[in-house]
Structure formats: structure tokens, C-alpha cells
Amino acid sequence: MRNFTNSKRIAVKIGTNTLSKDGVIDSLFIRSIASQIASLLKADRQVVLITSGAIGMGAGQLKIPSPVTDIKLRQACAAVGQPLLMTEYRKAFDKVGLTCAQVLLTAEVLNNRQTYLNLKNAIETLLALGVVPVLNENDCVATEEIGTAFGDNDKLSALVASKLDADVLIMLSDIDALYDKDPRKFSDAKPVKAVFEITDAIIKSAGSRGSKFATGGMKSKIEAVKIASNAGCRVVLADGRVKDVITKIIAGADIGTIFMPKRKLSNRLRWLLNSAATGTITIDDGAVEAIRKKKSLLPKGIKSVSGSFDAGVVVMLNTFAKAVTNFSSDELKKIAGKHSSEIKNILGTGKKDVVATPENIVLIDY
Ligand code: GLU
Numbered sequence: 001m002r003n004f005t006n007s008k009r010i011a012v013k014i015g016t017n018t019l020s021k022d023g024v025i026d027s028l029f030i031r032s033i034a035s036q037i038a039s040l041l042k043a044d045r046q047v048v049l050i051t052s053g054a055i056g057m058g059a060g061q062l063k064i065p066s067p068v069t070d071i072k073l074r075q076a077c078a079a080v081g082q083p084l085l086m087t088e089y090r091k092a093f094d095k096v097g098l099t100c101a102q103v104l105l106t107a108e109v110l111n112n113r114q115t116y117l118n119l120k121n122a123i124e125t126l127l128a129l130g131v132v133p134v135l136n137e138n139d140c141v142a143t144e145e146i147g148t149a150f151g152d153n154d155k156l157s158a159l160v161a162s163k164l165d166a167d168v169l170i171m172l173s174d175i176d177a178l179y180d181k182d183p184r185k186f187s188d189a190k191p192v193k194a195v196f197e198i199t200d201a202i203i204k205s206a207g208s209r210g211s212k213f214a215t216g217g218m219k220s221k222i223e224a225v226k227i228a229s230n231a232g233c234r235v236v237l238a239d240g241r242v243k244d245v246i247t248k249i250i251a252g253a254d255i256g257t258i259f260m261p262k263r264k265l266s267n268r269l270r271w272l273l274n275s276a277a278t279g280t281i282t283i284d285d286g287a288v289e290a291i292r293k294k295k296s297l298l299p300k301g302i303k304s305v306s307g308s309f310d311a312g313v314v315v316m317l318n319t320f321a322k323a324v325t326n327f328s329s330d331e332l333k334k335i336a337g338k339h340s341s342e343i344k345n346i347l348g349t350g351k352k353d354v355v356a357t358p359e360n361i362v363l364i365d366y
Pocket of ligand 1: 053055136139
């Protein structure tokens with residue numbers, strides 16, 4: 001059932017617990033990853049690696065007990081650990097005749113369309129040069145408190161896979177699969193081989209962050225799967241410690257759980273979906289129905305506006321969609337409930353006649 005013959009671009013995410021043993025980096029494991037990636041490149045595929053481990057390695061070097069929870073210490077550990085981590089990758093890729101590159105990201109970089117496009121260009125160029133981009137969060141500057149952090153590399157890997165149009169994202173961790181029941185509670189829980197739709201039941205049985213089976217936790221893996229799915233990207237969750245796991249998965253072996261995508265959104269809509277909203281436009285039922293039928297949002301359907309924002313930013317439509325608005329919050333308040341033909345009388349000429357067009361609206365629930 002699994003067939004990756006046509007999967008040209010592969011994203012691989014490796015969790016901290018997979019690439020280290022007792023807080024020490026496992027060089028042999030990294031070498032095996034590099035050699036599997038080398039085989040994929042020889043077979044004319046492209047690979048982007050998303051790696052964790054900077055904080056863990058830094059903590060090891062500084063002899064700070066893990067897990068490091070203090071934010072400033074985590075930043076310091078990441079700054080110490082990231083070059084150590086890259087040294088391991090560089091040595092391993094060197095052995096198989098490949099060059100790797102370090103790319104550090106913050107959520108802000110992906111949220112902003114211009115910096116995201118810059119990043120995309122850089123990675124496309126690296127891939128075209130036969131280089132393996134090795135990505136991680138820039139933990140030294142991004143923190144949850146200032147809203148620039150991804151929180152864990154699961155989400156980062158899904159966003160990267162999605163934004164780079166990867167055909168498949170392989171998430172390697174100590175979570176070997178999704179189970180039909182919470183494996184921490186039920187000894188008869190069975191791994192699910194393939195998932196075609198993320199249902200509420202799946203989310204419920206997913207277990208929570210910090211569980212025995214979790215590094216990022218199954219919940220964050222499911223969130224990541226949802227992001228990748230919207231890009232038409234298949235996701236395979238697998239135990240990173242299975243021998244030659246990447247090679248086997250790409251060859252079609254039934255390892256872990258595969259999540260099949262449901263819809264493929266355009267690049268722009270994916271960017272929109274994954275961008276943070278700066279305000280909310282509350283719309284009536286008629287407008288909701290129109291938007292579900294892929295029609296434009298008209299001022300007539302607007303009930304209220306909350307937040308203060310400029311034209312051109314991302315806003316929520318109720319809780320079911322995101323849109324790029326053609327009007328600022330002040331303008332929207334003036335034209336709410338009015339017919340489109342009245343816009344020019346109220347706001348003057350040179351304004352758009354709809355609030356958002358279908359190319360600028362994406363459903364969150366679908
Ligand atoms: N970026 C973090 C690190 O390199 C890992 C985040 C995570 O996946 O938990 O240590």
C-alpha cells in the first residue's frame with residue numbers, strides 16, 4: 001500500500017532522544033542517518049533534515065542536568081549545543097561524501113511571507129547544489145514568552161515539509177506508532193498502520209505531552225500531521241532506532257504509522273493557514289455558507305470586528321477560517337453590514353469591493 005517511488009523530496013525529523021543515548025550524542029546513529037540519506041540522494045531524491053538535540057548536547061557539555069527547564073539556561077545550552085550537534089552531522093556527512101548546511105529558524109521567519117520566501121529560495125538552492133540542509137529552531141533567540149518559538153521541532157518539521165512541498169515527512173522519535181488506544185493505559189493497545197482522517201477519537205487516544213511514550217508527545221505529532229496533510233504531504237511516524245529505518249520506509253516497508261493527506265492547498269493558502277491571526281471578523285451564517293462554497297467575503301456579512309489591524313494582514317473569520325483582509329479594522333467597522341456598492345461612498349474611491357477573495361481565505365475545519 002505504501003509507495004514512495006515518486007516521492008522526490010523527503011523531510012526527516014529526528015528527536016533528541018533518538019539521536020542521543022543517556023544525554024550523549026550517538027555518533028554511530030548519526031552516521032547511519034547520513035549514509036541512508038546519501039543513498040536517497042544517489043537515487044535522485046532530495047532530503048531536508050530537521051534535527052533536535054542542541055539543548056540536550058549543550059546541557060551535556062555544560063554538565064547541567066536534563067531536562068533543562070529554565071528558559072535562559074535552555075537558550076545558553078542551545079547556543080553551546082548547536083555547533084556540537086552540527087559538528088557531528090558534518091563529520092557524518094563528510095564520511096559519505098556529502099556537504100550539509102545549518103539553517104536555524106524561528107516561528108517569526110516562517111510567519112512572515114518575505115522571510116519565508118527568502119528561506120525557501122535558500123533551501124531550494126542548497127538542494128539544487130546537492131547539499132543536505134540541517135534545520136533546527138534558533139532556540140537561543142526564540143522563546144515561548146515572546147511568541148517566536150515553535151515549542152517543539154514536530155511543528156517546525158511539519159511547517160518546513162509543508163512549505164517546501166515535501167512529498168513525505170518521516171518523524172523519527174521514540175514514539176514508534178499511533179495506537180488505537182492510549183498505550184499507557186491499555187496493554188492491548190495496537191499500533192495503527194495507516195490513518196486516512198484525524199478524527200476526534202484519534203486525538204483523544206493520542207496521549208499527552210510528557211507521557212512515557214513522548215518526547216514532543218503524540219499530541220504534538222498529531223498537530224504536525226495536520227499541518228503536513230494540508231500540504232498534501234504524507235507523514236510516517238516511526239521508531240528512529242529501527243535499523244536503516246529511512247531506507248526501509250522509503251522502500252515501502254510497513255513501519256510505524258502512515259498518515260495520508262486529505263487536501264492539498266496552494267502555497268499561498270498553506271502560508272495563510274499557518275500564519276498567526278491579528279484580529280477576528282465575526283460574520284453571519286449567510287457569509288459562512290458563501291465562504292464554504294468558495295465565494296468572497298462581502299461587507300454585508302460582517303457582524304463585528306475585534307482587534308486593531310491594517311489591511312493585508314491575516315485575520316480569523318469566526319473560528320472556522322483565516323483570511324487576508326483587504327481592509328483595516330477601522331474601515332471594516334465602517335462598512336460592516338453594508339452593501340459592496342456603498343464602500344466607495346463610505347471609504348472613498350480606490351478601495352476593493354470585497355473584504356477577502358477566495359484565494360485569500362482558507363478553512364481551518366474542513
Ligand atoms: N530545538 C530543540 C533542540 O535542538 C528541540 C526541540 C524539541 O524538539 O523538543 O534541542
